[in-house]
Amino acid sequence: TQLLEQSPQFLSIQEGENLTVYCNSSSVFSSLQWYRQEPGEGPVLLVTVVTGGEVKKLKRLTFQFGDARKDSSLHITAAQTGDTGLYLCAGVNRDDKIIFGKGTRLHILP
Amino acid sequence: DSGVTQTPKHLITATGQRVTLRCSPRSGDLSVYWYQQSLDQGLQFLIQYYNGEERAKGNILERFSAQQFPDLHSELNLSSLELGDSALYFCASSSRGGRFETQYFGPGTRLLVL
Numbered sequence: 756t757q758l759l760e761q762s763p764q765f766l767s768i769q770e771g772e773n774l775t776v777y778c779n780s781s782s783v784f785s786s787l788q789w790y791r792q793e794p795g796e797g798p799v800l801l802v803t804v805v806t807g808g809e810v811k812k813l814k815r816l817t818f819q820f821g822d823a824r825k826d827s828s829l830h831i832t833a834a835q836t837g838d839t840g841l842y843l844c845a846g847v848n849r850d851d852k853i854i855f856g857k858g859t860r861l862h863i864l865p
Numbered sequence: 866d867s868g869v870t871q872t873p874k875h876l877i878t879a880t881g882q883r884v885t886l887r888c889s890p891r892s893g894d895l896s897v898y899w900y901q902q903s904l905d906q907g908l909q910f911l912i913q914y915y916n917g918e919e920r921a922k923g924n925i926l927e928r929f930s931a932q933q934f935p936d937l938h939s940e941l942n943l944s945s946l947e948l949g950d951s952a953l954y955f956c957a958s959s960s961r962g963g964r965f966e967t968q969y970f971g972p973g974t975r976l977l978v979l
Contacts, residue, residue: 786964786965796970796973798970799970800969843907843908851921851964853910855909857907
């Protein structure tokens with residue numbers, strides 16, 4: 756069974772600080788996605804990375820796909836209270852099935 | 866607002882019962898996905914339909930079934946409900962169901978089995 760492990764499970768930091776969350780697997784994925792989910796809503800796609808070593812930036816968020824396409828990281832610079840939410844990574848395997856991690860619950864304190 | 870609608874928003878029922886969850890995809894999207902989200906298991910892919918046909922199957926129990934109708938809306942049927950089926954059920958849609966396409970999630974149906 757392919758698994759995506761996300762760490763940390765919970766993270767609470769002050770506004771203005773930087774943070775990195777991780778998504779790791781022993782399996783190779785053809786692509787990897789990051790979503791943010793807010794309470795009472797469905798996940799919203801932030802980014803899709805496809806190529807090993809790929810780095811994508813979305814304002815203060817930087818996403819990196821590992822060279823071997825087994826892991827990914829999300830770095831947030833100068834966190835804001837609006838960044839609070841559940842961050843999910845999801846990998847698409849060779850069978851085109853999507854597998855989600857359990858998420859990192861991020862809380863940015865004002 | 867993603868453009869995907871789900872009804873009902875909340876559902877409370879008893880063990881052994883059967884329920885139907887409904888999803889309308891975004892206008893123009895042909896593919897619909899169903900997911901279950903629970904605290905211990907996280908978000909689990911259940912099943913995908915494309916233009917009325919089943920395209921991919923995930924961790925869907927035999928007690929669960931789904932279909933996509935000619936008007937492209939989809940229903941997820943959950944039967945012989947157990948306490949452990951209590952979860953958030955999400956529907957998502959995408960244009961053609963390709964692996965790199967963006968999936969747009971609905972707001973979910975919160976199911977509580979008592």
